[in-house]
Amino acid sequence: MKALVLIGGFGTRLRPITYLVPKQLIPLAGKPMLYHVLDLLPPEVEEVVLATGYKAELVEAYVRAHPPRWPVRTVPEAQPLGTGGGMKNAGGGMSDPFFLLNSDVIAAADLGAMARRHRSSGGVGTMALASVEDTRPYGVAALDADDRITAFVEKPEPRDAPSHWINAGLAVWAAAVLDRIPTGRPVSFEREVVPGLLAARVYGHRLERYWDDAGTPDRLLNAQRLLFDDGRGGDGRLPPGAHGTGPVATLEGATAHDAHLGPYVTLGPNARVEPGARVRNSVLMDGVVVGRDARVEGSILGPGFRVPDGARVENAVLAGGDPETPS
Ligand code: GDD
Ligand code: MG
Numbered sequence: 001m002k003a004l005v006l007i008g009g010f011g012t013r014l015r016p017i018t019y020l021v022p023k024q025l026i027p028l029a030g031k032p033m034l035y036h037v038l039d040l041l042p043p044e045v046e047e048v049v050l051a052t053g054y055k056a057e058l059v060e061a062y063v064r065a066h067p068p069r070w071p072v073r074t075v076p077e078a079q080p081l082g083t084g085g086g087m088k089n090a091g092g093g094m095s096d097p098f099f100l101l102n103s104d105v106i107a108a109a110d111l112g113a114m115a116r117r118h119r120s121s122g123g124v125g126t127m128a129l130a131s132v133e134d135t136r137p138y139g140v141a142a143l144d145a146d147d148r149i150t151a152f153v154e155k156p157e158p159r160d161a162p163s164h165w166i167n168a169g170l171a172v173w174a175a176a177v178l179d180r181i182p183t184g185r186p187v188s189f190e191r192e193v194v195p196g197l198l199a200a201r202v203y204g205h206r207l208e209r210y211w212d213d214a215g216t217p218d219r220l221l222n223a224q225r226l227l228f229d230d231g232r233g234g235d236g237r238l239p240p241g242a243h244g245t246g247p248v249a250t251l252e253g254a255t256a257h258d259a260h261l262g263p264y265v266t267l268g269p270n271a272r273v274e275p276g277a278r279v280r281n282s283v284l285m286d287g288v289v290v291g292r293d294a295r296v297e298g299s300i301l302g303p304g305f306r307v308p309d310g311a312r313v314e315n316a317v318l319a320g321g322d323p324e325t326p327s
Contacts, residue, residue, distance in 0.1 A: 001115060003045050003070075003099035007034065008053025008077060008086050013216045016319040017285070017302035022055040023215065024103045025062055026300065027266050027283060028224040029233030030249025033214050034059075034103045036227060038068050040170065041099065042112040050074040050103075051090035053081070084187030091178045097125075102169030106223035108209035108230065109170055118172040123148070123201030125177065125194075128168040130211035137213070138166035139190045141204055149202045154190040165204060168211050217300055217317050221281055225264050239267065244278075251286075259290070274309075 011018030017026065024034035038048065048070045052059050056076035063072050075090035087100065097118060099111060109128055118126035127149065129141055135158065142151040142162035151162050167190065180193050187193065194202070210230070214223040227233050228247045236247025241257035247264060250256075254267035258275035267273065268285040276293040284290070288301045291309035301307070302319030 001042075001045055001098060002047045002049060002093075002095040003041055003101060004087060004091055004094060005034070005037065005048060005050050005101045005103050006083055006086050007050050007056075007059055007103045008080050008082075010054050010080075011215070014220065014300070014317060017300060017317055020302055020319055021285070022059055023220075025058065026214075026220065026285065027249070027251065027268055028106070028214065028220065029227035029247075029264075030251060030266055032062070033106065033220075033223070035066075035068065036106055036232065037101050037103050038070075039232070040101075040107065040109050040111050041070065042115070043069065045070050045099070046095070048072045049090050049094070051086035052076045053079075053086065080186060082186040082188045084181045084189035084193050085185065087189055088178060088181040088183055088187070091175075094175050094178060096175035097172050098175060100171045100173055102213075104215045105169040105211065105213050106226055107168055107170060107207055107211040109168070109207055109211075111170060111172075114170070114205045115172050117205060118203070121201070121203050123203050124174040124197055125202040126172045126205050127202065128170040128207055129165040129204040130168040130207045131164050132166055132211075133164070135161040135164060135166055139194070141165050141167065143204050147204045147206070149198055149204050152190070152194050152198060152202075154188065154194075165206065168207055169213065217315075220283070220300060221264070221298060224266065224283065225281070228264055233266075238262070242273070244280075254284075268303075277307075 011023035014023045025032045060074050077089045139154040140161045141149045210226045212223045214220040233249045239250040239256050242261050244260040245262040248261045249266045251269045253270040256273035259273035260278040264281045266283045271284040271288045273290045274292045277290045279296045283300045285303045287304045289306045293310045294307045295312045298315040300317045
């Protein structure tokens with residue numbers, strides 16, 4: 001089987017960092033969210049096709065420098081085509097069936113089992129479903145007693161949501177669904193195509209453990225906690241000379257002598273936390289500097305961001321060089 005991974009979209013909810021870097025490259029528990037998604041693929045997958053758009057060249061360069069275990073091909077789109085348009089643009093030569101993955105979701109999911117279940121169901125698709133309280137940001141499914149999806153509504157008003165089971169952004173589809181996507185214009189697969197596929201039988205595959213969409217600051221940090229708690233953040237050990245609880249994921253060249261770290265911190269490549277500083281529940285991207293005695297909590301700091309000595313940064317998403325007054 002092949003996998004088609006959607007990596008377009010502007011990541012507007014993670015600005016200003018996404019003015020510089022696509023959200024899929026933000027490291028969570030030590031790895032870009034894209035790579036946590038790829039980790040869910042069974043080893044026997046033949047090829048991964050990345051449907052890229054916004055900042056495609058950065059994704060391409062990262063993937064070239066950090067090759068995943070599968071052969072990877074990127075297919076950029078000149079204009080954002082939406083999820084369906086991106087599938088159509090990049091979907092030439094897909095296997096039947098194929099995996100379709102959003103690149104901003106964190107989950108415990110056995111995609112191999114989902115593919116086997118898909119094949120034995122005889123339907124055109126199987127979508128992993130997660131149970132959430134607030135269904136508003138998602139696509140919501142109604143299910144019958146056999147877990148066949150009987151209705152699908154993208155981002156409904158709460159009163160119109162048919163259940164609490166939402167599209168987890170991990171699915172298996174028959175190659176024929178690509179023929180149902182119109183060409184030459186942006187298409188939302190979830191709004192325009194999925195409802196029309198239900199008559200040909202689409203099944204839900206309920207996820208029992210954890211799931212989150214890491215596309216907003218709060219949920220990104222929640223996703224990082226889930227990954228660390230599931231042991232997907234490496235050994236979580238503190239870097240040399242640091243103290244605190246951990247878990248911490250320390251990327252190449254990052255240092256934190258006499259700093260206090262944890263819980264739940266990623267120190268990106270060459271990040272530096274200076275003596276007396278404290279960092280918790282945060283992501284520091286490459287080259288971030290946290291000055292002496294500063295505090296950083298619940299925040300995501302973009303490449304090269306500098307927190308001045310003694311400053312306090314809380315619940316913030318920041319990017320760029322030296323700010324005069326950090327929040
Ligand atoms: N190639 C390409 N082109 N990819 C795109 C485009 C585009 O124009 N727009 C978005 N994507 C990618 C995003 O990078 C992401 O991986 C995926 O498609 C979904 O887009 P989001 O913008 O993150 O959508 P969402 O989170 O509002 O909703 C989607 O995900 C939910 C689960 O997290 C839908 O699939 C919902 O049904 C689902 O519940
Ligand atoms: Mg999303």
